[in-house]
Amino acid sequence: MTSRLPLKTIRCLLLAAAAWCLLVGSAQAQQMAGDEFSAPVQLRVQDDEEDKSGTRLVVEWEMRQDAERVAGFVLQGYRVYAAELGEELVPVEVVDGAQRTKAVVRDLWPGTDYDIQISAVYLPAGEKWATDLKDPTRITAGGAVEALSAAVGPYQPVAAWYDVAETNVLAVALVYSMIVLLCFHFASRRDMYIRPIPGLQAVNDAIGRATEMGRPMLFVSGLSGISDIATIAAMLILGHIARRAAAYETPIIVPCQDPLVMTAEREIVHQAYIEAGKPDAYEPQNIYYITDSQFGYTSAVDGIMVREKPAANFFMGYFYAEALILAETGNMTGAIQIAGTDADTQLPFFITACDYTLMGEELYAASAYLSRSPLLMAQLKGQDYGKVLLAAGLLVGVTLATLAVFTPKLQPWLEKLLTWLQI
Amino acid sequence: MPGPTGPITGILGLSTEIIGIWVAALLTLAIYSFLYGDNPVYKVAEHIFVGISAAYGAALTYHLVIIRRLFDPLFRPDLAQPPLDAPKISLIIPGLLGLLIFSRFIPRYDWLSRWPIAFIMGLYAGLSIPRVIQTNILKQMQATIAPVLPVDAGGQYLLFSGFENLLLIVGVVCTLAYFYFSLPHRGVMGGLSRVGIWFLMIGFGAGFGNTVMARISLLIGRIQFLLYEWLPTIGIHLGAGPGAG
Numbered sequence: 001m002t003s004r005l006p007l008k009t010i011r012c013l014l015l016a017a018a019a020w021c022l023l024v025g026s027a028q029a030q031q032m033a034g035d036e037f038s039a040p041v042q043l044r045v046q047d048d049e050e051d052k053s054g055t056r057l058v059v060e061w062e063m064r065q066d067a068e069r070v071a072g073f074v075l076q077g078y079r080v081y082a083a084e085l086g087e088e089l090v091p092v093e094v095v096d097g098a099q100r101t102k103a104v105v106r107d108l109w110p111g112t113d114y115d116i117q118i119s120a121v122y123l124p125a126g127e128k129w130a131t132d133l134k135d136p137t138r139i140t141a142g143g144a145v146e147a148l149s150a151a152v153g154p155y156q157p158v159a160a161w162y163d164v165a166e167t168n169v170l171a172v173a174l175v176y177s178m179i180v181l182l183c184f185h186f187a188s189r190r191d192m193y194i195r196p197i198p199g200l201q202a203v204n205d206a207i208g209r210a211t212e213m214g215r216p217m218l219f220v221s222g223l224s225g226i227s228d229i230a231t232i233a234a235m236l237i238l239g240h241i242a243r244r245a246a247a248y249e250t251p252i253i254v255p256c257q258d259p260l261v262m263t264a265e266r267e268i269v270h271q272a273y274i275e276a277g278k279p280d281a282y283e284p285q286n287i288y289y290i291t292d293s294q295f296g297y298t299s300a301v302d303g304i305m306v307r308e309k310p311a312a313n314f315f316m317g318y319f320y321a322e323a324l325i326l327a328e329t330g331n332m333t334g335a336i337q338i339a340g341t342d343a344d345t346q347l348p349f350f351i352t353a354c355d356y357t358l359m360g361e362e363l364y365a366a367s368a369y370l371s372r373s374p375l376l377m378a379q380l381k382g383q384d385y386g387k388v389l390l391a392a393g394l395l396v397g398v399t400l401a402t403l404a405v406f407t408p409k410l411q412p413w414l415e416k417l418l419t420w421l422q423i
Numbered sequence: 424m425p426g427p428t429g430p431i432t433g434i435l436g437l438s439t440e441i442i443g444i445w446v447a448a449l450l451t452l453a454i455y456s457f458l459y460g461d462n463p464v465y466k467v468a469e470h471i472f473v474g475i476s477a478a479y480g481a482a483l484t485y486h487l488v489i490i491r492r493l494f495d496p497l498f499r500p501d502l503a504q505p506p507l508d509a510p511k512i513s514l515i516i517p518g519l520l521g522l523l524i525f526s527r528f529i530p531r532y533d534w535l536s537r538w539p540i541a542f543i544m545g546l547y548a549g550l551s552i553p554r555v556i557q558t559n560i561l562k563q564m565q566a567t568i569a570p571v572l573p574v575d576a577g578g579q580y581l582l583f584s585g586f587e588n589l590l591l592i593v594g595v596v597c598t599l600a601y602f603y604f605s606l607p608h609r610g611v612m613g614g615l616s617r618v619g620i621w622f623l624m625i626g627f628g629a630g631f632g633n634t635v636m637a638r639i640s641l642l643i644g645r646i647q648f649l650l651y652e653w654l655p656t657i658g659i660h661l662g663a664g665p666g667a668g
Binding site for chain 2: 086087090166168169172173192193194195197226227228229232259260263264266267290291292293295296297299300302303306307321324344345347348349351352359360361362365369380381384385387388390391393394395397398400401402404405414417418421422
């Protein structure tokens with residue numbers, strides 16, 4: 001009896017141990033099989049409050065504590081998938097780093113429903129995180145395994161009707177608009193003074209010179225598009241020059257780098273010829289498109305300068321690296337040259353190679369100066385009074401900043417001013 | 424820099440790489456020939472440059488804008504990038520605006536071409552006003568407001584920083600005075616604007632030197648190309664072997 005009882009007990013214990021091992025083993029195996037690559041959980045999506053344009057959503061998620069290393073793989077980052085409601089989800093963002101569990105989905109449409117999904121990206125141990133240079137959402141690291149969460153949604157990025165942070169911009173725009181409107185009110189009642197601008201006084205001399213020499217004039221309106229303020233200012237100057245050219249029947253050549261600018265300039269020159277009473281003298285073939293390639297255009301204009309030998313060259317608008325090449329070639333041909341640009345990096349080259357240069361604001365003032373139209377004069381006056389306010393504001397700000405060094409009571413006022421100016 | 428060592432195959436027994444180097448070198452020399460004066464070689468290079476760039480630009484616009492951004496989303500939504508379930512009808516509006524430009528070919532209706540131009544100018548003017556106020560006014564003001572007698576954490580005066588800040592505010596105010604058009608540049612205004620023009624010219628001088636240095640580096644790049652990439656190819660064909668020259 002004494003020998004059988006322990007044996008039975010041992011058998012029972014062995015059976016129990018075997019059953020326990022089986023249970024634990026199967027549970028572990030089940031866990032390995034089911035949770036080998038954990039996917040992100042508890043996705044939270046909300047509109048990005050900092051983005052007032054309504055094009056961004058912020059996504060946050062959580063990962064299991066033990067999910068970072070699984071069977072020779074290491075959790076290296078995440079991929080965010082998004083799509084409009086009902087469409088196939090596509091990767092839109094990658095997050096490098098297992099600990100980073102927040103992403104911003106950009107370039108969405110405001111007020112549109114989106115589904116969002118996150119995948120945890122596991123790479124074989126030792127493999128480094130790498131993405132495609134052209135398509136940063138494509139993971140190029142070898143052996144990557146993704147564990148996808150459930151898709152959540154729909155969520156909408158919401159655009160704000162009013163961005164409180166940009167109240168300062170609105171205030172400046174309103175004050176400036178009021179000044180211009182007041183100036184317009186007074187400009188229509190009495191003459192307004194504008195100081196002489198040498199470059200603009202020389203425009204009429206240059207037209208006269210070309211007429212006397214019987215040679216054409218060349219007008220280049222820069223290399224930026226029709227939307228650029230400098231191009232618009234250049235086109236207004238072109239209108240004035242074309243009116244004079246039409247009156248004296250002096251040909252004007254206008255090579256263009258932008259097809260839309262060419263279209264607008266043809267209209268302007270045509271209108272100028274009509275206003276001068278010589279619509280038949282208008283030659284649309286003198287205003288033509290060359291190419292939108294920067295140096296292709298430059299080489300062609302250089303060629304025009306040396307072959308057509310214009311007596312006056314006008315370079316008005318926004319210029320890049322071609323400024324010096326154009327101005328030097330024109331200088332070589334002996335033409336009188338008047339340039340005007342707000343490209344501060346190119347102004348030195350025009351100043352050195354041209355006879356007269358309109359710097360920055362002078363280019364914008366040119367149209368008002370030449371036309372004396374009440375509307376443009378009012379704008380120019382408005383700009384001047386705006387500059388006075390700006391200078392006064394700066395002097396007040398610097399005085400306040402200096403006094404605040406000695407008087408700590410003024411510090412909060414200074415901070416308020418600087419915060420208000422903050423974009 | 425090693426010379427080209429690719430197999431000599433392709434057109435007339437020359438590798439495409441060597442043909443490319445020769446075309447680039449000859450066009451470079453043709454453009455530089457303008458330094459001597461206008462000549463037929465420069466004219467050829469100029470016309471090739473203008474022709475190729477204009478044609479390339481047209482082809483690029485056709486494929487990337489007209490086909491990819493307009494035609495595919497409108498008429499072949501399944502081929503659009505990304506594919507769409509249904510045609511994007513809203514694209515008819517920009518498509519029509521673009522077509523209005525062609526009304527210039529019909530003199531009776533050429534006034535219609537002003538609409539897309541007006542649309543673009545209005546749109547960009549509206550978009551650029553807040554940006555200009557932000558970057559050219561508010562941001563600049565914020566950066567200019569600094570004490571002319573600053574002190575460090577220990578209460579010591581930072582005289583050099585103070586001088587820099589003073590220079591900054593004097594420069595800004597005087598330059599603004601130069602660009603003030605409503606008063607003649609006489610008396611106080613004349614003095615301020617003269618100081619302003621000095622500030623401008625010092626800034627332009629620094630910019631001039633900086634840009635000339637960058638241009639010289641471009642020239643060096645071209646000369647290196649001619650010396651180390653083009654000249655060795657002459658050596659190959661004279662039997663001196665790769666890397667010669």
